[in-house]
Amino acid sequence: MPDSMPALPATPDEATRQTRIRLTINDTPHDLSIAPRRTLLEVLREDLSLTGAKPGCEMGNCGACTVLLDGEAVYSCLVLAIECPGHTITTIEGLTRDGQLHPIQDTFVQYDALQCGFCTPGQVLALKSLLDRNPHPTDDEIDRGMAGNICRCGAYPKIRAAARALARQQP
Amino acid sequence: MPIRIITTHLEFEGQVSEQRVVIEGDEPPVWGPDAALSIVGTPQPRVDGRERVSGVAEYTYDVRLPGMLIAVGLRSPHPHARVTRIDATRAEVAPGVRAVYTRFNAGDFLHPDNERPFFGEELPYAGDLVALVVAESRAQASDACALIAVDYEPLPFVIDPEAALQPDAPHVILTRENNGLSDEYPKTYERGDITRGLAEADVTVEVRFETPAALHNSLETHGATAQWDGRTLTIWTSTQDVYGSRRQVASALGLMHNQVRAIKQYMGGGFGSKFGTHSSGMLAAYAAYKLGRPVQYMLSREEENLCTGHRSPTIQTYHLGAKRDGTITAIDLHAIANVGATGGWFPPVSMVAKEMYQCPNVRTVDEGARTNLGPFAAFRAPGVVEGTAGFEVALDRLAAALNMDPLEFRRKNYAPEHQAMERPYARKLLLEAYDLAAERIGWATRDAEERRYPLGRDGHLRRGVGMASQMWGGDGGPPAQAIAKLLPDGTAVILTGTQDIGTGTRTVLAQIAAEELGLPLEHVRVELGDTEFGVFSPGSGGSMTLSSVGPAVRMAAVEARKELLEVISQLAEAPTDAIELRQGAVFSRETGKEMGTIASFLDQLDGHEITAKGMRGPNAEGMTVRTFGVQFAEVEVDVGTGEVRVLRVVACHDCGRIVNPLTFSSQIEGGIIQGLGFALMEQRIVDDRLGIPVNANLENYKVPTIRDVPEIEIIPLDRPNIHANTLGTLGAGEPPIIPTPGAIANAVAHALGRPVDALPLTPDRVLKLLNQEATV
Ligand code: FES
Ligand code: FES
Numbered sequence: 001m002p003d004s005m006p007a008l009p010a011t012p013d014e015a016t017r018q019t020r021i022r023l024t025i026n027d028t029p030h031d032l033s034i035a036p037r038r039t040l041l042e043v044l045r046e047d048l049s050l051t052g053a054k055p056g057c058e059m060g061n062c063g064a065c066t067v068l069l070d071g072e073a074v075y076s077c078l079v080l081a082i083e084c085p086g087h088t089i090t091t092i093e094g095l096t097r098d099g100q101l102h103p104i105q106d107t108f109v110q111y112d113a114l115q116c117g118f119c120t121p122g123q124v125l126a127l128k129s130l131l132d133r134n135p136h137p138t139d140d141e142i143d144r145g146m147a148g149n150i151c152r153c154g155a156y157p158k159i160r161a162a163a164r165a166l167a168r169q170q171p
Numbered sequence: 172m173p174i175r176i177i178t179t180h181l182e183f184e185g186q187v188s189e190q191r192v193v194i195e196g197d198e199p200p201v202w203g204p205d206a207a208l209s210i211v212g213t214p215q216p217r218v219d220g221r222e223r224v225s226g227v228a229e230y231t232y233d234v235r236l237p238g239m240l241i242a243v244g245l246r247s248p249h250p251h252a253r254v255t256r257i258d259a260t261r262a263e264v265a266p267g268v269r270a271v272y273t274r275f276n277a278g279d280f281l282h283p284d285n286e287r288p289f290f291g292e293e294l295p296y297a298g299d300l301v302a303l304v305v306a307e308s309r310a311q312a313s314d315a316c317a318l319i320a321v322d323y324e325p326l327p328f329v330i331d332p333e334a335a336l337q338p339d340a341p342h343v344i345l346t347r348e349n350n351g352l353s354d355e356y357p358k359t360y361e362r363g364d365i366t367r368g369l370a371e372a373d374v375t376v377e378v379r380f381e382t383p384a385a386l387h388n389s390l391e392t393h394g395a396t397a398q399w400d401g402r403t404l405t406i407w408t409s410t411q412d413v414y415g416s417r418r419q420v421a422s423a424l425g426l427m428h429n430q431v432r433a434i435k436q437y438m439g440g441g442f443g444s445k446f447g448t449h450s451s452g453m454l455a456a457y458a459a460y461k462l463g464r465p466v467q468y469m470l471s472r473e474e475e476n477l478c479t480g481h482r483s484p485t486i487q488t489y490h491l492g493a494k495r496d497g498t499i500t501a502i503d504l505h506a507i508a509n510v511g512a513t514g515g516w517f518p519p520v521s522m523v524a525k526e527m528y529q530c531p532n533v534r535t536v537d538e539g540a541r542t543n544l545g546p547f548a549a550f551r552a553p554g555v556v557e558g559t560a561g562f563e564v565a566l567d568r569l570a571a572a573l574n575m576d577p578l579e580f581r582r583k584n585y586a587p588e589h590q591a592m593e594r595p596y597a598r599k600l601l602l603e604a605y606d607l608a609a610e611r612i613g614w615a616t617r618d619a620e621e622r623r624y625p626l627g628r629d630g631h632l633r634r635g636v637g638m639a640s641q642m643w644g645g646d647g648g649p650p651a652q653a654i655a656k657l658l659p660d661g662t663a664v665i666l667t668g669t670q671d672i673g674t675g676t677r678t679v680l681a682q683i684a685a686e687e688l689g690l691p692l693e694h695v696r697v698e699l700g701d702t703e704f705g706v707f708s709p710g711s712g713g714s715m716t717l718s719s720v721g722p723a724v725r726m727a728a729v730e731a732r733k734e735l736l737e738v739i740s741q742l743a744e745a746p747t748d749a750i751e752l753r754q755g756a757v758f759s760r761e762t763g764k765e766m767g768t769i770a771s772f773l774d775q776l777d778g779h780e781i782t783a784k785g786m787r788g789p790n791a792e793g794m795t796v797r798t799f800g801v802q803f804a805e806v807e808v809d810v811g812t813g814e815v816r817v818l819r820v821v822a823c824h825d826c827g828r829i830v831n832p833l834t835f836s837s838q839i840e841g842g843i844i845q846g847l848g849f850a851l852m853e854q855r856i857v858d859d860r861l862g863i864p865v866n867a868n869l870e871n872y873k874v875p876t877i878r879d880v881p882e883i884e885i886i887p888l889d890r891p892n893i894h895a896n897t898l899g900t901l902g903a904g905e906p907p908i909i910p911t912p913g914a915i916a917n918a919v920a921h922a923l924g925r926p927v928d929a930l931p932l933t934p935d936r937v938l939k940l941l942n943q944e945a946t947v
Contacts, residue, residue, distance in 0.1 A: 052226020
């Protein structure tokens, strides 16, 4: 018995349905015209070439796409770009200032808290949001705070060590 | 330098093959235990760590080219079907669409390795490719996919491997006579007399053990970006093997090798699944070649989990026998591996049963079953992780039946030489590893009441300690080449064609070159992952990268140093053996005084660059080089919920000389954590009525998070194996994952006092075990 896939109606052409928005990313305003259905992750990567946030699952499971929205770690694959005007967005590219790594980034390198590095921008930002909220997290708070970011290479012991070292150093 | 062609033996993923390779010049003598090394052997952060933490490292997914089109695949929703009609007319005229490929316009595009069409008429698994839409944006391509009407004729299917092997089973692929892997299977290995061995035994056990399909779930999916400029097809591909990618793309498109350039600078994991270029990469190349515009095809997570491979599920049936005193007399194993519809080889499930412990009477039968599921692919020690888990669990059962301590039992059956090949091991430090690791985990007190019942006998927590041994190859081999260039300012560039798949290859190669060239690490740059500028290296897998490419780099650096010393000697009018190089400076051996920097000498020449070549030499003959090791795990089981928590893992592996203790420990930890996932949570779940995997995502396919990670204690042996290669190194990529699931399974059995018969040990499975009669 033939099994026919129904042809679904087309969504209207992206080009004819665009919304103008201003996003403030890493302290820089960007004026954009985008289709309302697009995620922040897509807009960062495709329109702004900010490819530090990675697509790992695009359904909120892995954390590779983590960015900071008003300082809070969010999965940018679950945020629509049109929700973001008026908010402060920080991506991994915004952490390095004048060629200087942020102390979290530097600690990640020193502790080898990365292997392939694909999850790393997300891990760094997740930890930043945790430490900004809670400068001296306990070991358990670190594990809970970082549990939303998968590292398939298993760099976890060293991410933990880096996080603990930073928690000790924080003023 | 004169060349010679030699024949050498190489063991890769458990299969020994004969290689004919060209050798040029002579390798330097091996770095023995007394070699005075100052950079090799020291912990060094990754030389490319900065790029990776700052988001500037360009992964395949990040490649963006002007005018780049995006491809999206439409995949079969049926476990087995024939495509009878495709109507793509609406998709073809949808906004932004530049091409729609199906079997009706691209049916003659064949995979170069197996001649199968990329767009087949018969689709033997859910997730096989039906159509590819190429559009200006991903949204447009996905929208257009929904406009394609496909008529499928559903065909009978089978997903259970034992059912698939029955004579009346539905044909997984219609044109094949049966569902066996190939004519070679089932494949039997025999040594001694199994019947006699079982008859001689005082105690026998029969164990059936099942392992699940684990999905690699590399965080970066498979895929590629390709560009054809009329002269060169350049492919940026997430691969463990740029040279294999070049060969495949050239032969798929009918191009010459010098028209294809494969590039892989950074990749988000591969774990064995990214050898050569996946079909997604060849499709990107095909579309770019046809359309004359760059095309990117990166798989979605769901596609990744349906069509790029998995660790094949196994059913292992053991029949073991031993004498009262613990001497094993018989090992009989029947191993079925489900290789999916189009898997091409059998994972060496039976390797450990043949070789790990002393036994005169062994029979193993390997049987590969095809089913209507995606093809299996190598996954970090394929076959051996599964085989070790099953065999080590069966051994614990035999030890229990003999009333013997499991560790004592393994010591008693220690195999001093390679029984299957009847030749010695180059070295085996396993007994020492047992002692060190057993001491660290506190094996002697594993049965202590207060340790097993942390909340007392009536509490809901039980603890257990288990162990498993590990063996693997990983001594590398030829062919592998490298070039060392010394630039006028005294810095060096090392050219190779290898890949850094996240293991830290770039860093260890830089350490090796810096050591030999007398340069600080920052003055050495290692280039890899590009067929255009590199020189041949094999794919990165089998735990062989360092041991294959490292010696070539070392030889190139040694040759470059020779020429550098010659140059300095002529300029300084001093014999070469009176000069020493250290940290970028030249010293007089006699006075110990600095004579200037290396740069100050090279600067005196007009535009000279020193260029030298190195090659990996042949492997040692007449012996087997292996990594051996052991892991012990301590677990806590909540008998109320069935939840298992791993508390500690102690690992002791002989990986030869350790070039970088920092990245070495990362490899070991990563392997253990993947092994923990396999033991406790990872499994592809297939709806057996529909024949469709239902958790092809990261929502319901569970991988470990930071909260699952136990304390991991690594006991490094760090001793060069002088038979392995001129560095004395052995691989460390696969050894650490091999014993983890077996050690955890045995620890859970110890905690529960009940045998374990399958992985993963999810709470529901543990609760079921608790409802069975206690037998251990
Ligand atoms: S890509 Fe957003 S959570 Fe995975
Ligand atoms: S470093 Fe590879 S996924 Fe985390």
